[in-house]
Amino acid sequence: MLSRAALRSVVARQSTPTALVVARGSASEVSGARDEQNFPRPVRQEPGKVRLGFVPEEWFQFFHSKTGVTGPYTFGVGLTTYLFSKEIYIMEHEFYTGLSLLLMVWFATKKFGPSISAWLDKEVDDVENSWNEGRRDAIKNLEQAIEDEKKSQWRAEGQELLIQAKKENVLLQLEAAYRERVMHAYSEVKRRLDYQLEKATVERRIGQKHLVEWVVANVTKAITPDQEKQTLDRCIADLGAIAARK
Known part of the structure; x- marks a missing residue:
């Protein structure tokens, strides 16, 4: 009965974290992200405290509220005395063999228990x-993957800026080509207009020259020798008058 009660207390204590782990796992699956603050990760359970090497502490706590500190020990000694006195538990040769084995186990536990416990704890x-x-x-790899993804997104944003700059460069090239063609059209139109202006100027000059020559020729033909002589004499007289005034 003592072993069953201790077993039930240990099983109840160990089953509670398992249920909590299952509940927390289902909550994390529903929410999609684990709440580390309200639902921390489970830790490895340590063995419960015992007395006399095998009696759980809960057994003594159960009697402490009803019989005090000595109640568990009194109950254990009284129950053992009752079993032995009523020959319910007979002390045959197997009892002494078990007692000898118990002493050997106790000695081995005291002698080699700490070193074995330390070795097992180290292995665990x-x-x-x-x-x-x-x-x-895994967490480090995922964090590195997140950083790489952020860098990739940053590079992608840089590519967008580069594409925008290339578009602006193409627009500037188109504007330069347009201005060059407009300047070429202006130069060609100006050159042709200058040609027409020069042509008109030359034609007018030639026309004026021919007109003057024609007028001079006709006037020269219209002057008779007498008129020429009279004109020459008048000119000489005018010159003489001008010289006399001076």
């Missing part, structure tokens, strides 16, 4: 550290 810690190391490596 190594296994736990290996699991945690794998989880840390």
Whole structure:
């Protein structure tokens, strides 16, 4: 009965974190993200406290509220005395063999228990550290992947700026080509207009020259020798008059 009660207390204590882990796991699956603050990750359970090497602490706490500190010990000694006195538990040769084995186990526990416990704890810690190391490596890889994705997005934004700059460069080239063609059209039109102006000027000059020559020729033909002589004499007289005034 004592062993069953202790077993039930240990099982009840160990089953509670498991249920919490299952509930937390289902909540994380529903929400999609784990709430580390309200639902921390489960930790490895340590063995419960015992007395006399095998009696759980809960057994003594159960009697403490009803019989005080000595109640569990009194109950254990009284129950053992009752079993032995009524020969319910007979002390045959197997009892002494079990007692000898119990003493040997107790001695081995006291002698080799700490070193074996330390070795087992070290092995458990190594296994736990290996699991945690794998989880840390996975988290580190995921964080690195997130950083790489951020850099890729930043590069993509840079590509958008580069494409925009290339578009502006193409527009500037188109504007320069347009202005060059407009300047070429202006130069060609100006050159042709200058040609027409020069042509008109030359034609007018030639026309004026021919007109003057024609007028002079006709006037010269119209002057008779007497008129020429009279004109010459008048000119000489005018010159003489001008000289006399001076």
